Amino acid sequence: MKSNISFILDNRVVYIDFEQERKLTPTTTVLNYLRQLPNHKGVKEGCAEGDCGACTVVIGELENNRIRYRAVDSCLIFLPMLDGKLLVTVENLKSPEGKLHPVQEAMIEQFGSQCGFCTPGIIMSMFDLYKNYVCPSRSEIEDVLSGNLCRCTGYRPIVDAALKACSYWGYDHFTEEEGKLVELLKSINKESLIIKTQLQTYFKPSSLSEALEFRNKHPNSIILCGATDVALKVTKAHELLQEIIDLSAIEELKFIEENIHEIKIGAGVVINDVRKKIIKDFPALYEMLNVFASNQIRNFATLGGNLGTASPIGDSLPVLMAYEASVELQSIEGRRVVPLNEYFVGYRKTLRKDNELITKIIIPKQNNGAVIKSYKVSKRKDLDISTLSAGFKLESRNNIVQNIILAYGGMAERPKRASETEKFLRGKSWTREVVEKAMDILQQDFTPISDVRGSAEFRRIAARNLILKFWNDTKLVD
Ligand SMILES: Cc1cc2nc3c(=O)[nH]c(=O)nc-3n(C[C@H](O)[C@H](O)[C@H](O)COP(=O)(O)OP(=O)(O)OC[C@H]3O[C@@H](n4cnc5c(N)ncnc54)[C@H](O)[C@@H]3O)c2cc1C
Ligand code: FES
Ligand code: FES
Numbered sequence: 001m002k003s004n005i006s007f008i009l010d011n012r013v014v015y016i017d018f019e020q021e022r023k024l025t026p027t028t029t030v031l032n033y034l035r036q037l038p039n040h041k042g043v044k045e046g047c048a049e050g051d052c053g054a055c056t057v058v059i060g061e062l063e064n065n066r067i068r069y070r071a072v073d074s075c076l077i078f079l080p081m082l083d084g085k086l087l088v089t090v091e092n093l094k095s096p097e098g099k100l101h102p103v104q105e106a107m108i109e110q111f112g113s114q115c116g117f118c119t120p121g122i123i124m125s126m127f128d129l130y131k132n133y134v135c136p137s138r139s140e141i142e143d144v145l146s147g148n149l150c151r152c153t154g155y156r157p158i159v160d161a162a163l164k165a166c167s168y169w170g171y172d173h174f175t176e177e178e179g180k181l182v183e184l185l186k187s188i189n190k191e192s193l194i195i196k197t198q199l200q201t202y203f204k205p206s207s208l209s210e211a212l213e214f215r216n217k218h219p220n221s222i223i224l225c226g227a228t229d230v231a232l233k234v235t236k237a238h239e240l241l242q243e244i245i246d247l248s249a250i251e252e253l254k255f256i257e258e259n260i261h262e263i264k265i266g267a268g269v270v271i272n273d274v275r276k277k278i279i280k281d282f283p284a285l286y287e288m289l290n291v292f293a294s295n296q297i298r299n300f301a302t303l304g305g306n307l308g309t310a311s312p313i314g315d316s317l318p319v320l321m322a323y324e325a326s327v328e329l330q331s332i333e334g335r336r337v338v339p340l341n342e343y344f345v346g347y348r349k350t351l352r353k354d355n356e357l358i359t360k361i362i363i364p365k366q367n368n369g370a371v372i373k374s375y376k377v378s379k380r381k382d383l384d385i386s387t388l389s390a391g392f393k394l395e396s397r398n399n400i401v402q403n404i405i406l407a408y409g410g411m412a413e414r415p416k417r418a419s420e421t422e423k424f425l426r427g428k429s430w431t432r433e434v435v436e437k438a439m440d441i442l443q444q445d446f447t448p449i450s451d452v453r454g455s456a457e458f459r460r461i462a463a464r465n466l467i468l469k470f471w472n473d474t475k476l477v478d
Helices: 030-035 102-109 119-132 138-144 155-165 178-187 208-217 231-235 271-278 283-290 303-309 316-322 419-425 432-445 456-474
Strands: 005-009 012-016 056-063 066-073 086-088 193-196 201-204 222-224 243-246 256-258 262-266 326-331 334-339 344-346 357-364 371-377 388-397 400-409
Touching: 005 178, 012 178, 056 119, 056 178, 066 119, 066 178, 086 178, 102 119, 102 155, 119 138, 119 155, 138 155, 208 243, 208 326, 208 357, 256 271, 262 271, 271 283, 271 303, 283 316, 283 371, 283 388, 303 316, 303 357, 316 371, 316 388, 316 400, 371 456, 388 456, 400 419, 419 432, 432 456
Parallel strands: 005 086, 201 243, 222 243
Antiparallel strands: 005 012, 056 066, 056 086, 193 201, 256 262, 262 357, 326 334, 326 357, 371 388, 388 400
């Protein structure tokens, strides 16, 4: 067990011993760390909550002896999350000879920057694009840039710059230096980390058994995995997190296994990796994850974390309920599997006991001709929290409803199925006339509230109309 962190920055290993440091704590964000260094001021703070992308940096991790580069919002990452990784900032993009990186050159040539506040963050997202896509399409570029706001240049020249730059097959000075960087990364000790300062304990185990032991002894510790939700407690609510257990280094939580019946996704798999694996068999989940936050957030946020929030507007929850997914919980006493439909019991309350962790999500494959759709209602397509969302499943024979699931987010204190409406529809014809009656019955299932995202009235109307939309998307065509 080690007590200090090591990561690579500027081609060398940086050590931080929090017991010796006076300015840094285990919950100092990577953004705040970089801003206090003399030569890394390119990174900017806009919102400190993952919404603007001005703080974007790239993190490199060893994967099969290669380095995988991912853009992240540095305002949402705590320093210990960097342990064993490579941190790349906009200052690192120039070649050792001082030549600008192809993404920087393209940005200049296409006049992609005016005031320049957003530019370093956009350049870092473009660097992620450059390293991970060959000749990306316009929609892939828009997807990767979805977490970067620019308020004065306008996006056309920025997208043009990305189109121009990303035709070099990812080749740059990082490719030339990869062998050296891989050796540096390998030189870092990967054992479990425990940081104890006067005010905080930060535990980052490398195995599930250590995590379960710790959780059993410290049932009130704050669990985090991607920290895209937990970090806001620090950056926005200014809370002192006294005891933290960080699950992000546990390889046992990062698997995806599939057979003909189901897919099992480890709780620590990040949303962008889930997305890649579910395109074919789980299109409704795929559609939902395409409008989930931004590229930077999806690169760190996990599926387990989305369930862990138990938020009534967690986007994956209604659609996972429509797939009749289950969640596996584990503690030192053993493991159990709970259907998601029974898992949420109140506002941010679930059946998970204090000493349990979410370890996997199990989603059955649909073999009976069932149709599943997902819908997200928000003020804009990208990087917006849902006002309401839905996951619907229809099984019908000869246009008679055999089974139907209508799961909603944002309509109650928890993700919830419209059980009265479902009951009414079972056994009935799947016709517009019947669906319009069902829309009236939906009033009995929910009493939504008004908040900043939408009024109760708006939610009621939108929820009704989503059933009609579902019927329209699934009706038999003459
Ligand atoms: C700008 C922004 C935009 C966002 N947009 C969306 C969006 O469009 N849709 C959406 O649904 N969410 C969104 N979120 C919320 C957040 O990104 C997601 O909920 C994400 O999936 C959380 O995953 P994480 O790994 O980062 O969780 P963390 O922040 O690490 O943890 C979240 C919660 O889950 C618990 N937890 C995590 N892992 C486990 C585990 N294995 N076992 C038990 N408990 C666990 C933690 O204790 C914590 O309470 C957004 C957040 C931000 C900042
Ligand atoms: S400062 Fe806005 S996303 Fe980090
Ligand atoms: S160049 Fe000014 S905000 Fe983008």
